[in-house]
Amino acid sequence: MVGVALVSHSRDVAAATAELAKALVGSGTPAAIGVAGGVEDGGIGTSATLIRDAIKHADAGRGVVVICDMGSAVLTVKALLAETGASALPEGVRIADAPFVEGAVAALVTASAGADLDLVLSATDDARNYHKI
Known part of the structure; x- marks a missing residue:
């Protein structure tokens, strides 16, 4: 399955969003979801x-579809994507241009259904374009 990585400035926000997304998958096994929230000492920031x-x-x-909350989370992932050689991220890592919570849910639900990378990214696009009024 396509995986999902959540990158937030807050460990609590990332963990809670991952739990919500997993709960909304319903029955079956959710796709793998990695969480990067805050910095190593538990503070606010990105690492x-x-x-x-x-x-x-x-x-x-x-x-892997990466969902970022804002600012330096996006910049840090972009910097990692630009690295080459031994430090390079695996092939197929993409940043989704989506709201954090809605994008995380859309990505995990779609990935858990067995969709490919393009379809998971498309689901995050739908989450970004969904109007609430």
Whole structure:
């Protein structure tokens, strides 16, 4: 299955969003989801090390969709995607341009149904474009 990695400035927000997304998958086994929230000491921020670990946890060889909350989370993932050589992220890692919670749910539900990377990214696009009024 395609994996999902959540990158937030807050460990609590990332963990709670992952739990919500897993709960909304329903019956069956959810796709792998990696969580990178905050920095190593538990504070607010982003950590390249935690992001790498989350992507590695989510990677089952069919791609990983990364959902970021804002600002430096996006910049850190983009910097990691630009790396080459031994430090490079696995092939098939993509950032979704989606709201954090809605994008996480859409990505995990779609990935858990066995969709490929393009379909999972398409589901996050739908989450971004969904109007609430």
